[in-house]
Amino acid sequence: MSSVSSSESERSESLQSDTQPGATSSSFDIYATYERFLQNEDISTPLAAILALTELVEKSNAGTMFELVKALNDGAKSLKEGTPNPISLNCGCELFVAFVSLFPHDSDTFSELKTELVKQGRSYAAEALGYRDRIADLSLGFIKDDSILTHSYSRVVMKTLLRAHKQKRISVYVTEARPRGLGFVLNVSSLAAAGIPCTVVLDSAVAYVMDNVDFVLVGSEAVVESGGLINAVGSHQMAIIAKAANKPFYALAESYKFHRLFPLSQYDLPTHNPSILSFPRTGTLSTLSAQPLSSSISQLHEVPTVPSESHSALLVPLSMTPEQIARNPDVDYTRPDLISLVISDVGHLTPEGVSQYLVGMFAG
Amino acid sequence: MSSPANPYPSSQVLAPNGEASGSKPQPTISKAEQSRQRRAVQEQQRAAKAAAKTAPNVPGPSRPRSGSKLPPAPSTPKKSGAGPSKTQKDSKDAGSLAGDEFTGKSRGLRIFSHFGLPKPVSHVGKGDIHPAIVRLGLQFSEFKISGANARCIATLIAFKTVIQDYITPPNNTLSRHLMTHLSPQITHLVSARPMSVTMGNAIRQLKLEISGSDIDLPEQDAKDVLCHKIDHYIRDRIIIADQVIQEIAGSKIKDGDVILTYARSSVVEKVLLRAFSDEKSFSVIVVDSRPMLEGKKLLSVLSSAGISCSYLLLPAIGSVITEVSTVFVGAHSLHSNGAVFSRAGTALVAMMAKQHSVPVVVCCETYKYSEGVQLDSFTKNELAPSSDLLSSYPLTRPRETLNLKGQPNLEILNPLYDLTPPTSITAVVTEVGVIPPSSISSIPFALGRQTL
Numbered sequence: 160m161s162s163v164s165s166s167e168s169e170r171s172e173s174l175q176s177d178t179q180p181g182a183t184s185s186s187f188d189i190y191a192t193y194e195r196f197l198q199n200e201d202i203s204t205p206l207a208a209i210l211a212l213t214e215l216v217e218k219s220n221a222g223t224m225f226e227l228v229k230a231l232n233d234g235a236k237s238l239k240e241g242t243p244n245p246i247s248l249n250c251g252c253e254l255f256v257a258f259v260s261l262f263p264h265d266s267d268t269f270s271e272l273k274t275e276l277v278k279q280g281r282s283y284a285a286e287a288l289g290y291r292d293r294i295a296d297l298s299l300g301f302i303k304d305d306s307i308l309t310h311s312y313s314r315v316v317m318k319t320l321l322r323a324h325k326q327k328r329i330s331v332y333v334t335e336a337r338p339r340g341l342g343f344v345l346n347v348s349s350l351a352a353a354g355i356p357c358t359v360v361l362d363s364a365v366a367y368v369m370d371n372v373d374f375v376l377v378g379s380e381a382v383v384e385s386g387g388l389i390n391a392v393g394s395h396q397m398a399i400i401a402k403a404a405n406k407p408f409y410a411l412a413e414s415y416k417f418h419r420l421f422p423l424s425q426y427d428l429p430t431h432n433p434s435i436l437s438f439p440r441t442g443t444l445s446t447l448s449a450q451p452l453s454s455s456i457s458q459l460h461e462v463p464t465v466p467s468e469s470h471s472a473l474l475v476p477l478s479m480t481p482e483q484i485a486r487n488p489d490v491d492y493t494r495p496d497l498i499s500l501v502i503s504d505v506g507h508l509t510p511e512g513v514s515q516y517l518v519g520m521f522a523g
Numbered sequence: 524m525s526s527p528a529n530p531y532p533s534s535q536v537l538a539p540n541g542e543a544s545g546s547k548p549q550p551t552i553s554k555a556e557q558s559r560q561r562r563a564v565q566e567q568q569r570a571a572k573a574a575a576k577t578a579p580n581v582p583g584p585s586r587p588r589s590g591s592k593l594p595p596a597p598s599t600p601k602k603s604g605a606g607p608s609k610t611q612k613d614s615k616d617a618g619s620l621a622g623d624e625f626t627g628k629s630r631g632l633r634i635f636s637h638f639g640l641p642k643p644v645s646h647v648g649k650g651d652i653h654p655a656i657v658r659l660g661l662q663f664s665e666f667k668i669s670g671a672n673a674r675c676i677a678t679l680i681a682f683k684t685v686i687q688d689y690i691t692p693p694n695n696t697l698s699r700h701l702m703t704h705l706s707p708q709i710t711h712l713v714s715a716r717p718m719s720v721t722m723g724n725a726i727r728q729l730k731l732e733i734s735g736s737d738i739d740l741p742e743q744d745a746k747d748v749l750c751h752k753i754d755h756y757i758r759d760r761i762i763i764a765d766q767v768i769q770e771i772a773g774s775k776i777k778d779g780d781v782i783l784t785y786a787r788s789s790v791v792e793k794v795l796l797r798a799f800s801d802e803k804s805f806s807v808i809v810v811d812s813r814p815m816l817e818g819k820k821l822l823s824v825l826s827s828a829g830i831s832c833s834y835l836l837l838p839a840i841g842s843v844i845t846e847v848s849t850v851f852v853g854a855h856s857l858h859s860n861g862a863v864f865s866r867a868g869t870a871l872v873a874m875m876a877k878q879h880s881v882p883v884v885v886c887c888e889t890y891k892y893s894e895g896v897q898l899d900s901f902t903k904n905e906l907a908p909s910s911d912l913l914s915s916y917p918l919t920r921p922r923e924t925l926n927l928k929g930q931p932n933l934e935i936l937n938p939l940y941d942l943t944p945p946t947s948i949t950a951v952v953t954e955v956g957v958i959p960p961s962s963i964s965s966i967p968f969a970l971g972r973q974t975l
Contacts, residue, residue, distance in 0.1 A: 385950065385959045421950055421957035423775060423849065423882035495959065511961040518955070518962055518969045 187218045189234045190241045203314065205251030205415045206284050208238060212255045213280030216273055223269065224260075231256050244430050244489055246389055247380045250418045255280065290413040290504040291315045295322035298376075298502045301409060304328045305373035308365070311336035311391035312345040313378020315411045320376075321353055330356040332368050336391055338484045362393055366400045374407040374499075381418040382410065382503075384517045386495035386510025389418075389428065392488050398497035407499040414505045417517055422492045435488050635936060638904045655684040656708045660715035666908050671855050671891060672765075672789050675721040676757055678712065682729065683750045690742075697745050698736045705733075717905055720856035720864075720893045728756060760890040764954035765790055768886050769797040772851065772952045775884060780805040780848040783876070785837075786866045787817040788853020790886040792824060795851070799830050806830070808847065812837040812868045814907055814937050837868050840875055850876045852943075854887040854951075860896045861945030861960030863887070867907075870900070870943040877947040885943075885951045892966050900941040907937035 192214050196207035215234045221227040235252035239245040259276060266272040295318045302323045309316050309331060323329050331350055336342035343359055350357040360368050375397060381389040388394065388410045401408040422428050479487075495510030502508075508516060659681045662668045668677050682705065689704055691697045709726060712718070718726075732752045736745050772794040776782060782805055784791050795807060807830055811818030818834065826832045835843065850872060856864045863869070863885050873883045897903065945960035952958075955969040 384957060386961070419956065421959075423884065423949055426777075427775065427882075495961075511959070514959045514962040515965040515968075518958060518965045 187215065189215055189237055193238055193241075201288055201314070202284075203413070203416075204247040205254070205413075206287055208235070208248050208251030209255045209280060209287075209415070210284050211238065212252065213277050213284070216259070216280065217277045219273075221269075221273075224264070227273070228256065228260055231259060244380075246418065246420075246429060246490065247416060249420075249429070250381050250416050253419060254415055258283075287413065287415055290415075291318045292322075293504045294411050294413065294502055295319040297504070297507065298409070298411065299323060299326070301374070301407075301500075301502070302327055302329060303373070306330045306332065306371060308332045308334075308360070308368060308372040308375045308397070309346070310334045310342060310375075310377050310394055310397055311339075312341035313411065315413065316376055316378045317346065317349060319411060320350065320355060324353055324355050330358075332358050332360045332372060334360050334362050334365060334393065334397075336393060337362055338479065338487065339391075341391070365393075365397050369400050369404045369406060372406060374409060375401045376409050376411065379410050379412040379416055379501075380490055381416050381420070382412045382501055382513055383418050383420045383422060383492070384514050385421050386498065386501070386513040387422070388412075388493040388498060388501070389420075389422075389490050390493065392491045395425075395491040395493045395497075398493045402497050408497060410493075410498055410501045412501055412503050414503050417503075417513065417520070419517060425488070425492055428490065428492055430488070430490055435486060437486060439482070439486075635906075635934075637902075638906050638938065650707045651704075652711050653681075653685045653688065653708055655681040656711055660711050663712065664715040670787075670789055671719050671721040672761055672888075674719055675725050675890075676761060678722050679725055679729075679753050679757055682708070683753050686746050686749050689746070696738050697740075697742055698734055698738055701733050702730060705729075721891055724890050724892070725756060725760075729753065761888060764888040764890070765793055767954040768888065768952050769794050771957060772884065772886050773798040773801060773803075775849060775952075776803055776805055777848075778804050781808060781846050782806070783808040783810060783840075783843070783847040783850045783872070783881075784821070785810045785818070785850075785852050785869050785872045786812070786815070787821040788866075788886065790888070791851045791853050792821055794886055795825060795830065796828055799828060806832065808833045808835065808843055810835055810837055810840055810868075810872060815866075817866070837871060840872060844875050844879050844881060847876065847879075847881050850881055850883045852883070852885055854885050854891055855940055856891050856893045857885075857887050857889075857951065857963060857966075858893050858895060858897045859964040860898075861948065861963045862897055863943045863945075863948060863951070863960075864893075864897060864900070864940055865943060867900075867938050867941045870941045870947070873943045873947040882949040883947060885948055887951055887953055889953045889955060889966050889970060892963070897942055900938065904941075905939040907939045 189211050193207050193211040196202050196210045197204070199207075202210070212231055212234055215231065216227065219227065219230050221230050231252075235249075235256065238248055238252065242248055258279075262272075262276060262279070264272060266275055291314060294315055298319050299322065302319075304327050307320070307329055309320070311334070320329065320331060331346075333342045333346040333350070347357055347359055377388070377390055377394055377397070379388050379390050383389060388398075390410070398408045420429070425431065495514075498510050500507055500509060501513050503513075505516070659668070659677055662677070663674065668674055685705065685708055686701065689701060691700055709718075712722075729749075729752075732749060736748060740748065768790055776794075776798040780803075782795065784795070784807065798805065807825055809818045809822045809825070809832055811822075811834065813836075822832055822834050833843070852863075852865060852869050852872065854863045854865045858864065865885075876883045945963075948960040950957050950959055951963060953966065955966065958966070958969075
């Protein structure tokens with residue numbers, strides 16, 4: 160907080176000497192820019208953040224490196240405030256700020272350096288769009304005529320599956336990935352359209368299906384310094400079950416998702432807040448729990464008596480209230496010892512390899 | 524007391540010899556009988572001489588051992604299987620036994636004889652020892668200064684004094700000669716207490732600086748440069764590193780946490796105090812163990828700062844570990860395979876936490892990194908000072924009757940350190956970031972491959 164106010168005061172000081180830069184940087188809405196980039200289907204959160212920050216560099220009239228890095232940090236902060244889950248956003252911001260501060264200063268003037276930075280940022284983003292194809296190619300060697308279990312929706316997993324389908328006969332089990340149901344909605348339609356055999360699996364049926372699959376393939380929100388993985392909630396339990404069944408658990412991650420973060424446990428994640436998994440106050444408890452409880456009781460009555468109608472009973476939307484969903488975590492952290500391999504555009508990395516790569520990348 | 528006890532050790536020592544010679548009854552009489560007899564006679568003479576030597580000083584376990592050499596010696600010529608190699612081994616054994624005459628008086632257990640033992644240091648060292656080093660040696664050997672950081676800082680500060688008081692002899696250069704002046708000082712410190720990894724790393728860096736110092740510089744300037752370098756080392760690698768660690772490790776402490784720590788680490792103490800001054804509400808469980816009971820110091824510091832603390836001894840850890848959110852421990856050194864060498868008992872705490880899936884965080888500066896791989900806490904260790912063994916017991920009998928020192932069948936073993944395997948460590952917090960134990964070996968890489 161104090162850093163923000165100091166930078167504000169600094170900016171107002173520079174404003175007095177030169178009124179032009181302050182006006183432009185304040186009119187530039189970084190969050191709207193970020194949202195605009197996210198409209199593009201192919202651009203993921205970290206890339207959108209990088210592009211938004213690149214635009215910030217272009218628009219900003221900072222006269223020194225110090226000012227520029229300060230402006231970038233402020234921009235990253237305002238981006239973070241806008242989103243409920245800042246993890247993958249952070250990856251992009253961190254990468255770009257590290258890149259800017261380590262960029263060699265051999266330009267004649269600072270504005271030239273800025274144009275160079277903008278050029279580099281854009282070209283990186285353009286190059287990064289090809290990372291998914293590279294990962295799809297790299298992971299091809301791990302896929303035989305297999306049945307694969309995947310969780311939630313990930314663009315890189317989708318690309319890999321479609322790529323593999325061209326050469327191998329694969330079949331895919333997709334979890335529904337509650338509460339957002341991304342796996343169900345997005346995967347099934349595009350997989351079916353490509354002609355890949357595909358079955359939707361309940362999140363609670365992962366252990367049931369595990370014996371039947373050859374390996375687990377998931378995408379990632381971020382790959383962290385311990386070599387662990389942050390991904391849609393449910394990945395951790397999937398990894399535990401895969402470990403118990405001795406099935407490989409592969410994570411696909413573009414290298415811009417490598418994140419300098421070391422969660423010690425689920426409760427050490429930046430997304431965790433005290434309201435997650437908290438108990439509702441006693442007053443609201445009775446009203447909230449009454450509804451689902453009665454419906455589940457009615458199902459219990461129905462299931463043993465009329466087995467044929469149990470399916471129709473299940474079709475009744477067993478929905479949680481928005482408050483109940485809000486009290487549940489969005490992402491979870493998978494420990495490195497559960498992950499067989501992280502397949503990334505920089506190569507196949509073991510979890511230890513990921514941490515060594517990260518330590519080397521950010522410490523230099 | 525000593526005479527009835529003697530037969531037992533003697534029979535024990537004898538047993539392996541007899542067994543070894545008996546198990547190899549190869550009947551080949553290829554070797555010259557003469558040489559064997561000559562060797563046997565030599566053996567006999569040597570044994571007799573040893574017996575004669577040890578005869579006057581009656582107490583001590585050496586007498587039965589030398590006596591035990593007598594029976595097998597005549598038997599060697601009869602048993603034709605025992606070739607020259609056997610007799611050679613015997614004579615070697617005799618040599619090592621003779622060495623034991625000296626060590627055996629202080630310690631009976633030969634398998635621990637390689638552990639560094641705190642020994643009283645003479646005030647007058649051999650050669651030209653600087654008074655600051657003599658004082659430091661005494662402080663080390665009496666554990667007045669203990670802890671990897673404190674010892675390293677004290678050593679470097681003492682070396683600053685030594686360097687300032689050093690005068691290059693004529694026809695020599697500082698960069699060539701200063702090290703030969705420092706080596707006996709280092710030897711003196713090591714004789715007081717085995718060198719810690721931190722001191723080793725710091726001294727290696729100092730040697731590098733000395734050998735690299737400019738020949739053309741005036742002597743006083745060169746000395747000032749070296750002292751500056753030492754100051755910077757202390758500042759960069761210890762003081763600032765600690766501050767960074769405080770910040771990073773502090774971010775892992777959240778409101779409502781229960782932090783468990785073992786014994787006393789200066790870094791962990793600072794981390795906890797910093798987190799408390801950042802207005803985080805947490806409580807601390809200080810686990811401690813005999814004989815040093817260093818946790819008491821930590822407890823008094825933390826509780827006087829206002830942190831709510833519990834204090835318990837190591838055997839009671841099982842009953843509290845389920846309540847703990849995070850375990851923070853310090854380290855003596857860090858090995859490239861991810862193992863952490865720390866105060867004896869740390870491994871137990873870490874394994875216990877691992878068993879209950881409580882994260883174990885080691886706070887450690889990177890200058891404690893050691894390239895060597897250590898696999899157990901037996902090959903290299905130290906013995907804790909045993910002087911105050913009974914000081915913490917509620918005594919019901921007068922202290923004099925409880926003297927444990929002079930008993931011949933009692934050996935007191937207090938290893939000072941143990942090795943925590945990498946599997947029971949979650950993360951190591953260093954000034955270059957939080958590192959999983961599997962990536963400890965990339966620390967030099969993270970430091971830009973600068974020498975440690």
